Amino acid sequence: MTVTVRGERRRLERPQSGKGSAGPKTRRSRGDGRIAAGFLAPSIGGFAIFTLIPIGASLVVAFTIWPLTGVPTFAGFANFIKLLTDDKKFLQSLGNTFVFVAAYVPLNLTLSLALATWISPRIRGRNAYRVLLFIPVVTPMVANAAVWQIMLVPGGLVDGIWQSVFGVHAPNFLGSESFAMASVVLMSLWQGLGYNLLVFASALEAVPENLLEAASLDGAGTASQFFRIKLPLISPAIFFGATMTLITSFQVFAQPFVLTAGGPGNSTTTLVMYLYTSGFQFHKLGYASAIGVLLFLIILLVSGIVFAVQKKMVHYE
Known part of the structure; x- marks a missing residue:
C-alpha cells in the first residue's frame, strides 16, 4: 500500500499477523512454564502426599469409629x-x-x-x-x-x-x-x-x-x-x-x-x-x-x- 505525503510516495508496511509476531514469545513462555513446573513438581507432590491428603483423610476418619485393627463404621x-x-x-x-x-x-x-x-x-x-x-x-x-x-x-x-x-x-x-x-x-x-x-x-x-x-x-x-x-x-x-x-x-x-x-x-x-x-x-x-x-x-x-x-x-x- 502506498500513500502520497507532500508530493512523496511512501510505502506503508502491513503489520504482521498477531500469530506470527507473538509466536516465539509464546513458545518461550510455555517452555519456561514447563521448566518451572518441573522444578516445583517435587515440592508440590510432597505437599500433596504428606499434607493435603492426610488432612483430607483425617477429616473423613473423624466421622467414623475406626479401631486400629478393625473395620471402620460411619458414626456421623x-x-x-x-x-x-x-x-x-x-x-x-x-x-x-x-x-x-x-x-x-x-x-x-x-x-x-x-x-x-x-x-x-x-x-x-x-x-x-x-x-x-x-x-x-x-x-x-x-x-x-x-x-x-x-x-x-x-x-x-x-x-x-x-x-x-x-x-x-x-x-x-x-x-x-x-x-x-x-x-x-x-x-x-x-x-x-x-x-x-x-x-x-x-x-x-x-x-x-x-x-x-x-x-x-x-x-x-x-x-x-x-x-x-x-x-x-x-x-x-x-x-x-x-x-x-x-x-x-x-x-x-x-x-x-x-x-x-x-x-x-x-x-x-x-x-x-x-x-x-x-x-x-x-x-x-x-x-x-x-x-x-x-x-x-x-x-x-x-x-x-x-x-x-x-x-x-x-x-x-
Missing part, C-alpha cells in the same frame, strides 16, 4: 458430640492447652522483645549473645526436655542448688500439680525464646536512625522513643512473632510428654498429647482424628481473631 458427629459433652479428659486437656498458651505466649513475646532491645544496639559481644540464645532453638526438643527433666527431678541439679542455698529440698517441680505446668512453660521459654529474639532484633535494627535523632532533638527520652517510634515501626514483626508463637503453642506436645508424661493427674496433658494417646495407645483413630479437627478449628479461629485485631494495631509503612 458422634465423636464430636462425645468430645464436647461427655469427655472430661478432653475438656481438661483443652483447659491445660489454653493455660499453657495464656502463660507462654505473652512471656515469650515480652522477654524476647526485652532481650532484643538490649542486644540491638551495638553493644560488645552482641553476636555472641545471639548465638547463645538461639542455640536452644536448633537443639532437638526431646533432648532439651530430657535435660530439663534430669535437672528438675528430686535429687537433680536444681534440688542440689536449692539445698545448698536454703538448706531444704526443692519442691517436686514435675510431680506437683502446682508446679508441673509452670515447669513446662519455663522449659518451653528456654527452648523457643531465641527465634522471636532474632526477628525482633532485626526489626529494631531496621528502624531509621534519623527518626530517633529527630525525636531526641525534640526532647523525647529513651522510653518515649521506644513506645512512640520503635514499637509502632516493628509492629509487623511483633504480629508475625505473635501469630507463629500462638500456632505452635497450641500444638505443644514434646515438652509435657517428656517432662511429665501428662501428669501428675493429667494436669499437663495437652490436646496433642490426648490426640496421641487416643490414637496410638487406645487405638481410637476416628476419635483422635476428631480431636485433630477440633484443634485445627481452634487454631483457625484464634488466627482469624489475631488477623482481625492486627488491622488496628499493626503499622505498615
Whole structure:
C-alpha cells in the first residue's frame, strides 16, 4: 500500500499477523512454564502426599469409629458430640492447652522483645549473645526436655542448688500439680525464646536512625522513643512473632510428654498429647482424628481473631 505525503510516495508496511509476531514469545513462555513446573513438581507432590491428603483423610476418619485393627463404621458427629459433652479428659486437656498458651505466649513475646532491645544496639559481644540464645532453638526438643527433666527431678541439679542455698529440698517441680505446668512453660521459654529474639532484633535494627535523632532533638527520652517510634515501626514483626508463637503453642506436645508424661493427674496433658494417646495407645483413630479437627478449628479461629485485631494495631509503612 502506498500513500502520497507532500508530493512523496511512501510505502506503508502491513503489520504482521498477531500469530506470527507473538509466536516465539509464546513458545518461550510455555517452555519456561514447563521448566518451572518441573522444578516445583517435587515440592508440590510432597505437599500433596504428606499434607493435603492426610488432612483430607483425617477429616473423613473423624466421622467414623475406626479401631486400629478393625473395620471402620460411619458414626456421623458422634465423636464430636462425645468430645464436647461427655469427655472430661478432653475438656481438661483443652483447659491445660489454653493455660499453657495464656502463660507462654505473652512471656515469650515480652522477654524476647526485652532481650532484643538490649542486644540491638551495638553493644560488645552482641553476636555472641545471639548465638547463645538461639542455640536452644536448633537443639532437638526431646533432648532439651530430657535435660530439663534430669535437672528438675528430686535429687537433680536444681534440688542440689536449692539445698545448698536454703538448706531444704526443692519442691517436686514435675510431680506437683502446682508446679508441673509452670515447669513446662519455663522449659518451653528456654527452648523457643531465641527465634522471636532474632526477628525482633532485626526489626529494631531496621528502624531509621534519623527518626530517633529527630525525636531526641525534640526532647523525647529513651522510653518515649521506644513506645512512640520503635514499637509502632516493628509492629509487623511483633504480629508475625505473635501469630507463629500462638500456632505452635497450641500444638505443644514434646515438652509435657517428656517432662511429665501428662501428669501428675493429667494436669499437663495437652490436646496433642490426648490426640496421641487416643490414637496410638487406645487405638481410637476416628476419635483422635476428631480431636485433630477440633484443634485445627481452634487454631483457625484464634488466627482469624489475631488477623482481625492486627488491622488496628499493626503499622505498615
